Amino acid sequence: MAWLLFAVYFVYALSRLELTPARFLAGLDYGYKFLTKLFPPDFHRWDLLLKGLKESLEIAIIASVLGLMVSLPVSLLAARNLMPAWVTWPARLVMVICRSFHPVIIAILFVKAVGFGALAGILALTVASLGFLGKLFTEAIEEISLKQVEAVRATGAPFMSVIAYGVLPQVFSRFIGFASYELDSNLRNSTMVGIVGAGGIGGTLFAAFQRFDYDFVCAIILSIIGMIIVGEVLTNAMKKVFRA
Amino acid sequence: MEQNAAPAALAIRGLVKAYVRGKPVLNGITLDIASNGITAIIGPSGTGKSTLIRCINRLVEPTSGEIIFEGRNLATLNRRDLRAARRQIGMVFQEYNLVERLTVMENVLSGRLGYVTPFKAWLRRFPQSDIKEAYALLETVGLTAHAHARADALSGGQRQRVGIARALMQRPKLLLADEPTSSLDPKTSVEIMTLMRDLSGDRGIPAIVNIHNVELARRFATRIVGLSGGAVVFDGAPDALSDTYLKQIYGGESWLDGDGS
Numbered sequence: 062m063a064w065l066l067f068a069v070y071f072v073y074a075l076s077r078l079e080l081t082p083a084r085f086l087a088g089l090d091y092g093y094k095f096l097t098k099l100f101p102p103d104f105h106r107w108d109l110l111l112k113g114l115k116e117s118l119e120i121a122i123i124a125s126v127l128g129l130m131v132s133l134p135v136s137l138l139a140a141r142n143l144m145p146a147w148v149t150w151p152a153r154l155v156m157v158i159c160r161s162f163h164p165v166i167i168a169i170l171f172v173k174a175v176g177f178g179a180l181a182g183i184l185a186l187t188v189a190s191l192g193f194l195g196k197l198f199t200e201a202i203e204e205i206s207l208k209q210v211e212a213v214r215a216t217g218a219p220f221m222s223v224i225a226y227g228v229l230p231q232v233f234s235r236f237i238g239f240a241s242y243e244l245d246s247n248l249r250n251s252t253m254v255g256i257v258g259a260g261g262i263g264g265t266l267f268a269a270f271q272r273f274d275y276d277f278v279c280a281i282i283l284s285i286i287g288m289i290i291v292g293e294v295l296t297n298a299m300k301k302v303f304r305a
Numbered sequence: 306m307e308q309n310a311a312p313a314a315l316a317i318r319g320l321v322k323a324y325v326r327g328k329p330v331l332n333g334i335t336l337d338i339a340s341n342g343i344t345a346i347i348g349p350s351g352t353g354k355s356t357l358i359r360c361i362n363r364l365v366e367p368t369s370g371e372i373i374f375e376g377r378n379l380a381t382l383n384r385r386d387l388r389a390a391r392r393q394i395g396m397v398f399q400e401y402n403l404v405e406r407l408t409v410m411e412n413v414l415s416g417r418l419g420y421v422t423p424f425k426a427w428l429r430r431f432p433q434s435d436i437k438e439a440y441a442l443l444e445t446v447g448l449t450a451h452a453h454a455r456a457d458a459l460s461g462g463q464r465q466r467v468g469i470a471r472a473l474m475q476r477p478k479l480l481l482a483d484e485p486t487s488s489l490d491p492k493t494s495v496e497i498m499t500l501m502r503d504l505s506g507d508r509g510i511p512a513i514v515n516i517h518n519v520e521l522a523r524r525f526a527t528r529i530v531g532l533s534g535g536a537v538v539f540d541g542a543p544d545a546l547s548d549t550y551l552k553q554i555y556g557g558e559s560w561l562d563g564d565g566s
Contacts, residue, residue, distance in 0.1 A: 212402035212468075215362055216475055217391030217419030222426040226415050230406040 095275065102283055103276035110284055113255070113262035118288065120182040120261050121251040125244040127183070128190025135191065136198030137224065142207060156199070159192030168254040179260030186247050186254065193246070197239045198232070205231040237303040241296035248292040252285050313337040313373075314479055314511045315361065320370035322356050329368070330356050332535035338479075342527030343502060343512045345543075347519055349555050352532045354515040358483050361513070362394045363387060375478065392419035395472030395510075397501070399484035401464040403471075405457040409448060412456050412467050413439040416474025435474075442470040446500060462493035466500065473504060480505055480512040487517055494518070498525045519551065 104110070138144055139152035168185035175181050205228060213227035255263020262281060269277045315338040323329040330353040338344055346354050359365035361372055363379060372379040379390055395416070403412045417435045418426055425431070431439075443449050446466040451459060456467060465485060472480060482501065486494035502525050505512045516522045522529055523543040531539030531546070531554040539550045 206405075208398065208400060208402040209404045211364055212396070212398060212471075213404065213415055213418065215364060215391060215394075215396040216416055216471070217388045217393075218415070218426070219388060219418075219423050221423035222418045222421075225423065225427045226404060226407070226411075226418060230404050233406070 098273075098275040099279040101276065102279035103274070104280045106277060109265060110262075110281060113265040113281070114284055114288055116179055117251040117255070117261035117263070118248070120179055120186060120254070121244065121247040121292075124183050124186030124190055124251070125240070125247045127187040128194055128243065128247075129240050131187065131191050132194035132198055136195045136202060137228075139195065139199040140202040142203050142205070143210075143228070152195075153199075156192050156195040159188050160196065161192075164189040164250045165253060165257060168259040169257045172258045177258040177260075182251060182254040182259035182261055185259055186250055189250065190243050190247060194239055194243050198236060201232045201235045201239070202228065234303065237300060241299050245289075245292055245296050248289060252288075314340040315513075316371075316373040317361070318371040318373065320357070320360060320372065321368045322353070322360055322365065323368045330535055331360070331367075333370070334532075334535075334537060336530065336537065336540075338511055338513060339528075341506075341509055341511055343505065343514055343525055344528045344530060345522035345526035346513065346515045346530045346532060347517075347522050347554065348532035350517075353535050354532055355483050357532070358396075358481050358513060358515055361479075361481060362391050362396060388419060392475055393478045395475045395477035395480045397465070397468045397472050397480070397482040397485045399487050401461070401468045401488075403456040403464055403467055406455060408453050408455055409443070409459070409467050410439060410452045413442060413470045413474050416471040419475065439470070439474060442473055445504070446470050461489050462496060465489065465493075465497050469497070469500060469504065473508070473510075477510055480510050482512060482514040484515050484517060486521065494521060495524075501525075519546075522546075 135152050135155060139149050139156060141149050164185055167188050168181060171181035171184045210223060210227035213223050251261050253263050255261040256267045258264060266281045269281060317334055317336045320331055320334040321329050322331040334357060348354050356365055360367045367380050374390060382390060414431050414435060417431060421431060443452055446469060448463060448466055486497050489497060498521055501512060526543055529543050529546050530537055531550060533554045538553050539546060
């Protein structure tokens with residue numbers, strides 16, 4: 062029954078959006094023309110390209126580090142097994158708000174708040190990182206063995222030492238995994254916030270699109286793919302170093 | 306009782322703990338613990354042995370009553386004073402409760418966390434004297450070769466030895482052990498109890514040990530306290546613990562015949 066309803070809705074949605082075979086064929090035609098314009102890629106303005114990529118990389122790394130630094134204390138506050146409800150509630154609320162919006166929407170807000178440029182991008186991705194890392198960290202902390210924490214507490218250790226000896230060793234390797242995943246995600250997002258003026262290669266890409274410089278667009282896209290691959294190799298290396 | 310020649314290291318007065326209001330697990334326990342020897346606490350599962358031990362260092366908050374240690378009532382201490390009191394009370398756990406991902410050495414040193422500042426703890430900077438003492442303790446419990454192995458690489462008996470070393474690292478004035486042998490095989494259990502008796506004897510640290518195994522209690526304790534229904538029903542020397550008392554503590558008698566049922 063549920064499946065039937067879903068099928069009916071699917072057909073209804075298709076008809077509402079006027080997705081007819083004719084429209085699809087027309088789309089294919091546009092696509093073909095676009096592809097021919099993309100190639101060959103034009104790397105003439107490599108200085109502009111490099112500047113954008115560098116800015117994106119900087120935004121991603123700075124935002125990841127800041128996000129990590131903010132997420133650690135906030136996730137400790139949000140962990141229900143360590144903190145009373147009146148502390149976890151506000152901390153969770155902050156993270157939910159940070160996670161509610163797509164990074165691009167947060168970037169638009171920050172562009173309005175602090176003006177165009179990389180600062181807005183850094184702030185936007187920091188907020189997004191807090192929302193995401195904070196949630197993952199909190200869940201990891203809530204899964205730890207409290208017996209180990211209890212033993213450290215029984216030695217008369219002050220709270221911060223209990224964290225250092227009873228909690229962090231249990232979650233450290235998972236945190237490294239999450240943080241490298243977030244860096245990866247920030248690398249991708251940092252290429253996008255530029256579209257709304259928050260710095261990085263996205264701005265260059267958007268400008269090229271609007272000027273119909275499709276061969277330059279192609280060069281930018283290829284470079285972004287290259288950067289993401291390099292980033293992946295780096296984060297994998299980072300994981301290996303810390304797992305050892 | 307006759308063992309009250311030495312001054313009490315710990316005095317428990319009218320201790321009550323009710324996890325659910327009106328249903329106390331511990332129903333007014335009063336005990337004096339002498340300043341030496343091993344006091345074994347026996348009793349059926351669920352009678353509050355663990356709760357009693359955990360109330361002493363307030364891993365469980367007592368509902369009412371007094372716990373007098375070093376001239377202060379632990380039950381009413383604020384967090385800061387409680388931490389200072391906990392530093393002097395070593396604890397050994399049933400499931401060892403080592404921090405699995407830290408090394409044996411780090412686990413032993415964590416016994417000193419009450420004495421070093423959090424800043425130094427984060428940097429793993431312990432005084433040289435502590436490090437020396439930790440090595441000496443590891444040698445005493447026979448684990449020198451494993452000092453830099455991770456705790457989760459050890460066997461049960463080895464982990465409990467680390468647990469004992471961690472507790473002694475605090476230079477405690479009282480040792481609590483919550484079922485220290487219940488997760489171990491019979492031979493290892495005897496080894497662990499021997500180690501606890503020898504070390505607490507050598508250092509003059511009184512120990513309170515929850516224990517399931519009546520034979521081990523008889524063999525290693527200088528005093529046995531029988532709990533049943535949240536109250537003390539036997540308190541005396543091991544050879545005074547007759548079958549009559551065991552029936553009273555555990556209830557029934559068919560289990561004493563040895564043919565099982």
